[in-house]
Amino acid sequence: MLPPSSYLYMMGNFGLQILVIVISFLQSLGRITMAVAVDVSRFESITMAPPDPILGVSEAFRADTHEMKLNLGVGAYRTEELQPYVLGVVKKAENLMLERGEFKEYLPIEGLAAFNKATAELLLGADNPIIKQQRIATVQGLSGTGSLRLAAALIERYFTGAKVLISSPTWGNHKNIFNDARVPWSEYRYYDPKTVGLDFDGMISDIKAAPEGSFILLHGCAHNPTGIDPTPEQWEAIADVIQEKNHIPFFDVAYQGFASGSLDADASSVRLFAARGMELLVAQSYSKNLGLYAERIGAINVVCSSADAAARVKSQLKRIARPMYSNPPVHGARIVANVVGDPALFNEWKEEMELMAGRIKSVRQKLYDSICAKDKSGKDWSYILKQIGMFSFTGLNRAQSDNMTDKWHVYMTKDGRISLAGLSAAKCEYLADAIIDSFYNVS
Amino acid sequence: MSASSDHQDSVFSHVVQAPEDPILGVTVAYNKDPNPIKLNLGVGAYRTEEGKPLVLNVVRRAEQMLVNDQSRVKEYLPIIGLSDFNKSSAKLIFGADSTAIQENRVTTVQCLSGTGSLRVGAEFLARHYHEHTIYIPQPTWGNHPKIFNLAGLSVKPYRYYNPQTRGLDFQGLLEDLGAAPSGAIVLLHACAHNPTGVDPTLDQWEQIRQLMRSKGLLPFFDSAYQGFASGSLDADAQSVRMFVADGGECLAAQSYAKNMGLYGERVGALSIVCKTADVASRVESQLKMVIRPMYSNPPIHGASIVAVILKDRDLYNEWTVELKAMADRIISMRKQLFDALQAKGMAYKLLFTLVIHVCTPGDWSHIIKQIGMFTFTGLNTEQVAFMTREYHIYMTSDGRISMAGLNSRKVPHLADAIHAAVASIA
Numbered sequence: 001m002l003p004p005s006s007y008l009y010m011m012g013n014f015g016l017q018i019l020v021i022v023i024s025f026l027q028s029l030g031r032i033t034m035a036v037a038v039d040v041s042r043f044e045s046i047t048m049a050p051p052d053p054i055l056g057v058s059e060a061f062r063a064d065t066h067e068m069k070l071n072l073g074v075g076a077y078r079t080e081e082l083q084p085y086v087l088g089v090v091k092k093a094e095n096l097m098l099e100r101g102e103f104k105e106y107l108p109i110e111g112l113a114a115f116n117k118a119t120a121e122l123l124l125g126a127d128n129p130i131i132k133q134q135r136i137a138t139v140q141g142l143s144g145t146g147s148l149r150l151a152a153a154l155i156e157r158y159f160t161g162a163k164v165l166i167s168s169p170t171w172g173n174h175k176n177i178f179n180d181a182r183v184p185w186s187e188y189r190y191y192d193p194k195t196v197g198l199d200f201d202g203m204i205s206d207i208k209a210a211p212e213g214s215f216i217l218l219h220g221c222a223h224n225p226t227g228i229d230p231t232p233e234q235w236e237a238i239a240d241v242i243q244e245k246n247h248i249p250f251f252d253v254a255y256q257g258f259a260s261g262s263l264d265a266d267a268s269s270v271r272l273f274a275a276r277g278m279e280l281l282v283a284q285s286y287s288k289n290l291g292l293y294a295e296r297i298g299a300i301n302v303v304c305s306s307a308d309a310a311a312r313v314k315s316q317l318k319r320i321a322r323p324m325y326s327n328p329p330v331h332g333a334r335i336v337a338n339v340v341g342d343p344a345l346f347n348e349w350k351e352e353m354e355l356m357a358g359r360i361k362s363v364r365q366k367l368y369d370s371i372c373a374k375d376k377s378g379k380d381w382s383y384i385l386k387q388i389g390m391f392s393f394t395g396l397n398r399a400q401s402d403n404m405t406d407k408w409h410v411y412m413t414k415d416g417r418i419s420l421a422g423l424s425a426a427k428c429e430y431l432a433d434a435i436i437d438s439f440y441n442v443s
Numbered sequence: 444m445s446a447s448s449d450h451q452d453s454v455f456s457h458v459v460q461a462p463e464d465p466i467l468g469v470t471v472a473y474n475k476d477p478n479p480i481k482l483n484l485g486v487g488a489y490r491t492e493e494g495k496p497l498v499l500n501v502v503r504r505a506e507q508m509l510v511n512d513q514s515r516v517k518e519y520l521p522i523i524g525l526s527d528f529n530k531s532s533a534k535l536i537f538g539a540d541s542t543a544i545q546e547n548r549v550t551t552v553q554c555l556s557g558t559g560s561l562r563v564g565a566e567f568l569a570r571h572y573h574e575h576t577i578y579i580p581q582p583t584w585g586n587h588p589k590i591f592n593l594a595g596l597s598v599k600p601y602r603y604y605n606p607q608t609r610g611l612d613f614q615g616l617l618e619d620l621g622a623a624p625s626g627a628i629v630l631l632h633a634c635a636h637n638p639t640g641v642d643p644t645l646d647q648w649e650q651i652r653q654l655m656r657s658k659g660l661l662p663f664f665d666s667a668y669q670g671f672a673s674g675s676l677d678a679d680a681q682s683v684r685m686f687v688a689d690g691g692e693c694l695a696a697q698s699y700a701k702n703m704g705l706y707g708e709r710v711g712a713l714s715i716v717c718k719t720a721d722v723a724s725r726v727e728s729q730l731k732m733v734i735r736p737m738y739s740n741p742p743i744h745g746a747s748i749v750a751v752i753l754k755d756r757d758l759y760n761e762w763t764v765e766l767k768a769m770a771d772r773i774i775s776m777r778k779q780l781f782d783a784l785q786a787k788g789m790a791y792k793l794l795f796t797l798v799i800h801v802c803t804p805g806d807w808s809h810i811i812k813q814i815g816m817f818t819f820t821g822l823n824t825e826q827v828a829f830m831t832r833e834y835h836i837y838m839t840s841d842g843r844i845s846m847a848g849l850n851s852r853k854v855p856h857l858a859d860a861i862h863a864a865v866a867s868i869a
Contacts, residue, residue: 041718042626042661042692046571049728052735055522076518084516094510101503103496105488106706109467142555142738149737158458176736213454248454279454293519294743302455309453315461322464323589324562324737325555330707331744 053172054413061411069409070427072418075224075390076293077356080424085356087291089349093338104330109318111140111299112333118340119299123253123267123282130274134307137314139300139321140328143293144254144285145173147300151250151281152181153320154302154313155215164215164250165207167191169415171224171252174217188216191226196383196395198228204241212246220253220282221266222389225417229259229388235269239276249273249280257289259389261357263350279304286336288390289353295332360390363423367392370432377440390421400438408434466585466839473837481835482853484844487637487816488706489769492850497769499704501762505751509744520740522731524553524712528746531753532712536666536680536697543687547720550727552713552734553741556706557667557698560713561590564663564694566733567715567726568628569595577628577663578620580604582841584637584665587630596628604639609809609821611641620654628661633695634679635672635815638843642672642814648682652689662686662693670702672815674770676763687716699749701816702766708745769847773816776849780818781810783858816847826864834860 051059057073079085110116116138120131130136141147155162164183166174167190178185188210189202207216218238223229230238242249251270257263273280285298300317304310321327339345368384375381384392396404396416404410410431412418423431463471469485491497509515523529529551533544543549554560569575577596579587580603588598601623602615620629631651636642643651655662664683670676686693692715699710713730717723734740752758784807810818822830822842830836836857838844849857 039718041722042573043571043715043717043722043726046722046725046729048725049732052522052731055519055735055740074519084518086515086517090517091510098506098510101498104498104502104705104707105496106467106486106700108471109464142742145736146738158455173736173739180733180736246454287519292517294517294740296738296740296742304455305453309455309458312458312460313455316458318464319461322467322558323586323593324559325709326558326586327467327707327709329555329709329742329745332742 057411057413060405064409064411066409068430070411070422070431072410072412072420072422072431075288075419075421077288077291077360077390077421078424080359080426082422082424082427085291087349087352089339089345089352090291090335092345092348093335096338097334102334107140107327107330107333109321109327110138110314111328112330112337114337114341115140115297115333116299118337119284120301122256122263122340123270123284123301124274124303125264125267125271128271128274130303135304135310137302137304137310137317139314139317140333141283141298141300141321142296142325142328143287143298144252144283145177145298146296146328147283147285147298148174148177148252149181149324150300150317150320151283151302152178152183154317156181156183157320158316159213159215162213162215163211164217165210166217167203167219167223169225170217170219172413174252186210190223191228191393193395196228196393197386198230198234200230200234200237204237207238207241207247208245210245210247213248214245215248215250215281216242217250217252218269220251220256220269222255222259222391224254224389225391225413225415226393227387227389227391228393230269232268232272235272239273239278242273243276243278249278251280251282253282254285255288255389256284257350257353258357258360261354261361263289263353274303277305286332290336290339290349292332292335295335296329297332297336360420363420363425363428364392366425366428367420367423367431370428371435374432375436390419392418392420394418394435396435396438397443400442403438403442404434408437410434464585469837469839472831476835476837478835480856482837482848482856484836484838484846484848484857487701487845487847489701489704489773489816489847490850492772494848494850494853497704499762499765501752501758501765502704502748505748505758508751509747517743520553520743520746522552522734522740523727524741525743525746525750527750527754528553528710529712531750532697533714535676535753536669536683536695536714537687537716538677538680538684541684541687543716548718548723549714549716550723550730552727552730553746554696554711554713554734555709555738555741556700556711557665557696558586558590558711559709559741560696560698560711561587561663561665562594563730563733563737564696564713564715565591565594565596566737567730568661568663568694570733571726571729572628572661574624574626574628574661576624577630578623578660579630580616580632580636582638583630583632585839587665591630599623599627601629603636604641604819606821609641609819610812611643611647613643613647617650617654620651620660621658623658623660625659626661628663629655630663630665631682633664633666633669633683635668635817637667637815638817638839638841639819640813640815640817641819643682645681645685648685652685655686656689656691662691664693664695666695667698668701668815669697670763670766671770671773674767674774676702676766690718692716692718699745703749703752703762705745705748708748709742710745710749773846776846776851776854777811777813777818779851779854780846780849780857781807783854784810784861787858787862816845818844818846820844820861822861822864823868826868829864829868830860833863836860 188206
C-alpha cells in the first residue's frame with residue numbers, strides 16, 4: 001500500500017493529465033491559443049440597474065398604446081398640439097451658422113468665450129459691476145447636470161467634507177450628482193404637504209442648523225418638482241441666515257425666463273444674493289428656455305470676492321473638466337452666443353419665451369378651473385395657481401400617482417409631480433377627472 | 444448692503460491657480476505669439492496644406508441636410524445617446540459582419556468623444572470590475588492617467604517606447620504585461636499610438652493578444668485615429684477586431700474628432716464587448732448610472748452628423764475618400780520632413796551630437812516609420828524650448844510634433860529649427 005499522499009499525488013497528476021488533454025483538444029478546435037478558455041464573463045455578477053425614475057417615464061409612455069395617454073413626465077416644453085418645439089430664433093441661428101461655414105475646432109476647456117460672456121450677463125445683468133470687476137468665473141458645462149457636476153467636483157476637492165444641503169424634495173438627479181462626486185449631502189425642509197406650500201420656518205431652521213460653511217442648493221426660480229418659490233421677502237431672510245452661518249449659496253437656474261416669462265425677473269433671487277456681496281455658485285441651463293435640451297448647453301458660474309479668486313477658480317474648474325470630456329460641445333454654445341449676442345434675435349427670443357411661459361400659465365389656470373368645476377367638496381386647490389414654472393406638485397401620493405398612470409394613462413413621476421409643459425388646453429378636463437378620481441378614490 | 448466685498452476674505456482663498464493643460468496650453472501660448480512665422484505643431488488637429496482647419500465636405504452636406512429637415516427636434520437623447528449612431532459606430536470599429544454584434548454581445552453608448560468614452564468606461568470598471576489597476580503604455584497621451592485616476596483606477600506603466608531604436612520595446616512590453624496581476628486592465632492604442640506614432644505589427648498584436656488572454660488581462664482600446672493612420676478604416680481596426688474575434692471581452696473608446704474632423708462637437712462612443720447578450724444588457728444599464736449624474740445624456744448634433752454619413756452609402760464612400768486624402772497628406776509631410784533633414788546632413792551631425800544619448804546611427808527614418816498624426820522627434824525639453832523661443836515652433840515638451848499641423852511651405856523652417864536645436868543643445 002502506498003501512503004495516502006502518493007495516491008493524492010497520482011490523482012492530482014491524473015487530473016492534470018486530463019486537463020492537458022482537454023486544453024489540447026480545445027486548442028485544436030482553434031478556439032483558443034495558449035489560453036485556458038474563460039467562459040464566464042468578467043461582468044457576470046453585475047445586476048440590472050433600475051430605469052431612471054424621470055427619464056424612464058417617457059419610455060413607459062412611448063410603450064403605451066392607449067389613445068388618451070398623456071405624458072406629464074419629463075420637463076420638456078410641448079406646444080398646444082403636444083409637439084416638441086424648436087424656437088424660431090434657434091432655427092435662425094443655426095442657419096446663420098451654416099451660412100458662415102464655421103470650423104469645428106476644439107473649444108478651449110472652459111468653452112466658447114462669447115457664450116460664457118453672454119451667459120454671465122444674462123444671469124447677473126449686462127451692467128452688473130461684478131462682471132466689470134471680473135469677479136465671475138464662467139465655464140461652459142454640459143447643461144445643468146454637467147455644470148452641477150463640475151461644481152460638485154470643485155466642492156469635493158477644495159471644500160472636502162463640506163456638505164451640500166438640498167431641498168426636500170428636489171430634482172431626483174441632484175443626489176446622484178453629489179453621490180457620484182463623493183460630496184456629502186443632507187436635506188433641508190422645503191415642501192409642506194399640509195399646505196402644499198413652502199415650509200419656510202423648517203427651511204430657515206435647517207439651514208441655520210447646518211455646519212458652518214455648508215453649501216445650500218437653492219432653485220433660482222420655478223422649484224423642481226414643487227413649483228413653489230420663496231417670495232422676495234423670504235429670499236431676503238434666506239440670504240440673511242446663509243450669511244450668518246457663512247454658508248455658500250449654490251443656485252440651480254434651469255428655468256430663467258420660463259417661470260414668469262421675464263428673464264430678469266426670474267434671475268432676481270440670484271441677483272439679490274450677488275448684490276449683497278456674497279460669493280456664490282450658479283449652475284445654468286439653456287435646455288428649457290432656449291429649447292436646446294439635446295444640445296447640452298449650460299454653464300457653471302462662480303461669483304467670487306475678487307478677480308484673482310475668480311481666475312484661480314476658473315483654472316481649477318478647467319482641471320476638472322479636462323479628464324471628464326476635455327472640452328465642451330460647440331454647437332449649442334454657438335446658438336446661444338448668436339441669439340443672445342444679436343439684439344434682434346435676443347428680442348425675438350424674449351417674445352418666444354413669453355409665449356411659452358404664457359401657455360403654461362394658461363393651462364395651469366385652465367386645469368385649476370376644470371378641477372374646481374368638477375370637485376364640489378370645497379377643497380382648496382388654489383395651490384396649483386400659486387405654483388410657478390413647468391411643474392405642478394399635485395399633492396398626490398405614490399399610490400395615487402400610480403392610479404393616474406394605471407387607470408388614466410397619465411404619465412407622471414411618483415412624487416406627484418406633473419409637467420404642465422406637456423399639458424394642452426384640450427386635455428385639461430380629462431386630467432382634472434383623473435386627479436379628482438385619484439385623490440378621492442385611492443389612498 | 445455693500446456691493447463690493449474687497450475687504451472680505453474669499454472662501455476660495457485657498458484655491459490655487461492651476462497650470463495650463465500641457466497639450467491644450469501649447470495652443471494657448473501659440474495664439475498669444477504675434478510673430479508671423481509661428482507654427483503650431485501642438486494639438487493634434489488636422490490642417491490643410493494652406494494651414495487651415497478643415498471641415499469635411501460630407502460633414503457640411505450632412506449638416507445642411509439636418510438643418511433643412513423641418514421635422515427635426517432637439518428633444519433629449521436617451522441617456523446612452525442616438526441609437527443609429529451607436530449601432531453604426533459599433534459596426535465601424537468591429538466590422539459590419541462582426542459576430543459579437545450579431546449575437547447582441549456588444550453594448551455601445553454615445554459619449555463625449557474619446558475622453559468622455561474613456562472616462563465613462565473607467566468609472567464603470569472602477570465600480571463593477573474586480574481589478575482596479577490599469578496598465579498604460581510608456582509614454583501615452585498626457586490626459587490618460589488623469590482620466591483613470593479621477594475615475595478611481597490606479598495607473599501603472601508598461602514599457603512601450605524604446606528611445607534608442609525610436610521603435611517599440613516589444614520585449615519590455617511582453618515582460619511588463621506578463622508580470623501584471625491576472626485580470627488587470629490594459630490600455631491599448633488601437634492604431635497610431637499617441638504620442639510616439641509607433642504601432643505593433645500584426646504579428647506582435649497577435650502575441651500581445653495571446654499573452655493577455657492567457658493572463659485574463661482586460662483590454663481597453665483607445666481608438667482615436669481609425670482611418671487616419673493608414674488611410675484604411677478596416678486596416679486601422681485590425682488590432683481591435685483580432686481581440687473580438689477570439690470571443691473574449693474588451694472595451695473600446697472611439698472618437699470621431701479626427702477622422703471626421705468633428706473635434707468641437709465631441710462625438711464618440713464606448714463599446715463593451717461581453718460574453719453574452721444578457722451581460723451586455725446589464726452592463727448597459729449600469730453605464731447609464733454612470734452617465735446620468737455626469738451630464739444626463741449626450742449632445743445630439745455631432746452624433747447626428749455621424750449617423751447620417753455612416754448610414755448613407757454615397758456619403759460614407761465620399762468620407763473614406765476625404766479621410767484617405769488627409770492620411771495621405773500627413774504621410775507626404777513625413778516624407779518631406781525626412782527628406783529635408785537628410786538634405787541638411789543631419790545624419791552626420793546627429794551621429795556626433797546624439798551619440799551620448801542614443802546608439803543608433805543618426806538617422807531620421809523614424810519620422811517615416813511612425814504612423815498617424817504625431818511624430819516623436821526624440822528632441823528633449825531643452826531643445827523643444829529652444830525651438831519655441833528662437834523659431835516660434837509650438838509643440839509639446841516631450842518632443843511630439845503634430846504632422847497634421849505641417850505644410851510644405853513650413854517644412855524648411857521646421858527642418859532649420861530642428862537642425863539648430865540639435866546643434867546648439869546636447
